[in-house]
Amino acid sequence: MTELIATKSPLWERDLGFRLNIVAVSDLHLGSVISPNGLDAKTLVEANFAKGGFGQLSGGSAEADNEAIIKTAPADIVVEATFTNPKDGEPAVSHCRWALNSGKHVVTTNKGPIAIAGRELKALAKANTVHFEYEGSVMSGTPVIRMAWKTLAGAEVKGFEGILNGTSNFVLGRMEDGLDFASAVAEAQALGYAEADPTADVEGFDVRLKVVILANELLGANLKPEDVSCRGISELSPSDIQAAAKVESRWKLIGSAVRNADGTITGSVAPKQLALGHTLAGVNGATNAVSLNTELLGPVTVSGPGAGRIETAYALLSDIVAIHNAQSASFAKEAA
Numbered sequence: 480m481t482e483l484i485a486t487k488s489p490l491w492e493r494d495l496g497f498r499l500n501i502v503a504v505s506d507l508h509l510g511s512v513i514s515p516n517g518l519d520a521k522t523l524v525e526a527n528f529a530k531g532g533f534g535q536l537s538g539g540s541a542e543a544d545n546e547a548i549i550k551t552a553p554a555d556i557v558v559e560a561t562f563t564n565p566k567d568g569e570p571a572v573s574h575c576r577w578a579l580n581s582g583k584h585v586v587t588t589n590k591g592p593i594a595i596a597g598r599e600l601k602a603l604a605k606a607n608t609v610h611f612e613y614e615g616s617v618m619s620g621t622p623v624i625r626m627a628w629k630t631l632a633g634a635e636v637k638g639f640e641g642i643l644n645g646t647s648n649f650v651l652g653r654m655e656d657g658l659d660f661a662s663a664v665a666e667a668q669a670l671g672y673a674e675a676d677p678t679a680d681v682e683g684f685d686v687r688l689k690v691v692i693l694a695n696e697l698l699g700a701n702l703k704p705e706d707v708s709c710r711g712i713s714e715l716s717p718s719d720i721q722a723a724a725k726v727e728s729r730w731k732l733i734g735s736a737v738r739n740a741d742g743t744i745t746g747s748v749a750p751k752q753l754a755l756g757h758t759l760a761g762v763n764g765a766t767n768a769v770s771l772n773t774e775l776l777g778p779v780t781v782s783g784p785g786a787g788r789i790e791t792a793y794a795l796l797s798d799i800v801a802i803h804n805a806q807s808a809s810f811a812k813e814a815a
């Protein structure tokens with residue numbers, strides 16, 4: 480995000496009508512810093528700080544101080560982009576609570592807080608009259624949550640199936656190319672696709688969080704991660720992958736949910752062998768795709784980057800644009 484701010488600010492000011500000013504950062508590795516007048520984004524990107532490097536900055540410390548920074552920094556928006564914790568969402572859930580309770584908007588790509596405490600955090604945002612936005616929690620910068628709310632309202636989403644993890648899709652593709660599993664995972668890590676602990680990617684835990692988020696957001700479910708059955712790609716061997724190719728099919732890790740006849744919602748994550756003609760079979764690399772099954776339109780498929788640093792930073796920007804647009808509309812209404 481800092482890199483985008485460093486390079487795109489003049490363009491955003493011209494096209495989007497706002498300029499972003501970084502007034503504080505707290506990072507486990509680099510430390511923390513508050514600068515009410517703003518930190519220069521280009522300097523932050525180019526400084527290449529070592530561990531504890533923020534200690535060299537005016538107003539800086541070599542230690543992360545998340546709680547104080549979130550509560551006291553003179554910021555309008557807190558960007559939460561720490562590691563996703565698929566077990567209890569912490570410490571990100573606390574970060575979001577501190578920010579919302581301090582009257583700050585939150586934008587986040589962290590799946591933990593949404594999948595585990597989404598309802599609570601949305602209610603907290605409402606009670607504090609601030610926004611809580613999380614478009615990048617599913618498919619990084621590729622729009623799906625807001626797109627479905629805004630442009631498919633009334634189309635009645637009944638279920639979905641998708642490729643929702645860039646790392647595992649990339650790894651399956653590289654294994655088709657003949658690479659071994661461990662080397663393919665290492666490549667995905669080097670490209671910035673994988674979670675801090677890539678077990679979450681290859682065992683399906685990351686997709687399980689995304690299935691929970693999409694089911695709760697688009698199907699009105701109230702699922703928790705433990706409600707969704709979960710198997711990952713680590714169970715596939717190179718011979719499974721070669722055998723699929725011989726019968727014109729391909730393994731994909733599929734996250735899905737469906738509304739049952741009795742109104743309950745069932746979610747699952749599992750590797751599936753898809754015929755090459757299937758809509759999702761041709762989705763390669765870190766690309767994600769989700770087919771939303773709607774009553775009025777049938778399947779509507781969205782596809783685009785599902786992982787990557789710039790792609791994920793764009794998701795944060797899209798959330799900030801949504802906040803800016805909502806606030807501009809509200810000011811215009813008050814002024815009318």
Ligand SMILES: NC(=O)c1ccc[n+]([C@@H]2O[C@H](COP(=O)([O-])OP(=O)(O)OC[C@H]3O[C@@H](n4cnc5c(N)ncnc54)[C@H](O)[C@@H]3O)[C@@H](O)[C@H]2O)c1
Pocket residue numbers: 505506507508509543545560561562563570588589590615616618619671672673674675785786787788791
């Ligand atoms: N990279 C992607 O493609 C992608 C896509 C969508 C969503 N996400 C999610 O976005 C978030 C950020 O992803 P990323 O790829 O930038 O991760 P990353 O591992 O590159 O960076 C995470 C940063 O958070 C810091 N951090 C971790 N725990 C912290 C803590 N407790 N306090 C302060 N700082 C802490 C780390 O020092 C690191 O700088 C994650 O939750 C990830 O699941 C990532």
Ligand SMILES: N[C@@H](CCO)C(=O)O
Pocket residue numbers: 616618619643644645646647672673674680685785786787
């Ligand atoms: N590790 C995740 C990042 C996006 O959530 C992936 O590979 O899709």
